Amino acid sequence: MTDKIRVAVLGAAGRMGATTCAAVESAEGLELVARVDVGDDVATAVRESGAQVAIDFTIPAVTEANVHALLDAGVHAVVGATGWTDESRARVAEHAAQVNAGRPQGQGLGVVIAPNFGLSAVLAMQFAAKAARYFESAEVVELHHPNKVDAPSGTARHTAAAIAAARRDAGLGPMPDATEDGWEARGADVDGVRVHAVRLRGLVAHEEILLGNPGEQLVIRQDSFDRVSFMPGVLLAVREVANHPGLTVGLEHLLDLA
Ligand SMILES: NC(=O)C1=CN([C@@H]2O[C@H](COP(=O)(O)OP(=O)(O)OC[C@H]3O[C@@H](n4cnc5c(N)ncnc54)[C@H](OP(=O)(O)O)[C@@H]3O)[C@@H](O)[C@H]2O)C=CC1
Ligand SMILES: O=C(O)C1=N[C@H](C(=O)O)C[C@H](O)C1
8 A cells, every 4th residue: 555645735724725625635645734824834834744745825925935945844845826937936946956956866856836727727828829829919818706816817927928938939029009098908918918807706717818810819718617626737736746856837747738
């Protein structure tokens, strides 16, 4: 019989944290050993519980500090919380490389940061990146519950960045846009891609990618109607993180999609 993977959940009392604790408790081969929330010390909690993997669904303001604490504590990290930038990801990659240089071969720590663990969202992002080079225009609309604290969503930022990279690779220039006045109505600019954020009671997490050419349009849409939609991706990352030392950004890398 193989040992169960001991898992801590950070942000355990939150919307995602609570759903994740329930998923871990009922998952084969996993054991929930710590529920960590505001006021708890992350390092102490993971050390005392013996956690091997910690899942972070806290808030943008604290998630990077949590990941550094987990690396120092020798714990793999699976991160769903948003708020990441190129700079904060680079700091984590460097920290992980330092820590792993001092660990035995094959026992490096992994950090998986996934802007979205939902399969429909991961596929929508992949399809959008694939399609982007063929269209003159592309805009992203993300729609969420009104309790969300950040905008645009991490998923929309990741999507826009992927579209922008695909356009750059294809040698496409800026998108057509004659706007002179009223830029505040044109959404956020993420790498030259316009991103619009809707907050509406009743919604959970949704994204629409609009791609346009003269005389035609492609719309890619995904809907998470329930937070359980994120759980298969979270559990996959928990089971796989130890096989991916260093920093991995995006669930697509664990799904053989990238
Ligand atoms: N990657 C993905 O697939 C998904 C990512 N998300 C992201 O996950 C994050 C959490 O979302 P959601 O669950 O809706 O938010 P919630 O606000 O419901 O949950 C966040 C939890 O973290 C707690 N918290 C705050 N500070 C700390 C701290 N220092 N240490 C430990 N816990 C802390 C909060 O406590 P308190 O409320 O008392 O401050 C709260 O219980 C967001 O960034 C969201 O965008 C959400 C869905 C899917
Ligand atoms: O806050 C949320 O709810 C979600 N956050 C993530 C994001 O910002 O992309 C993932 C999903 O959209 C739900």
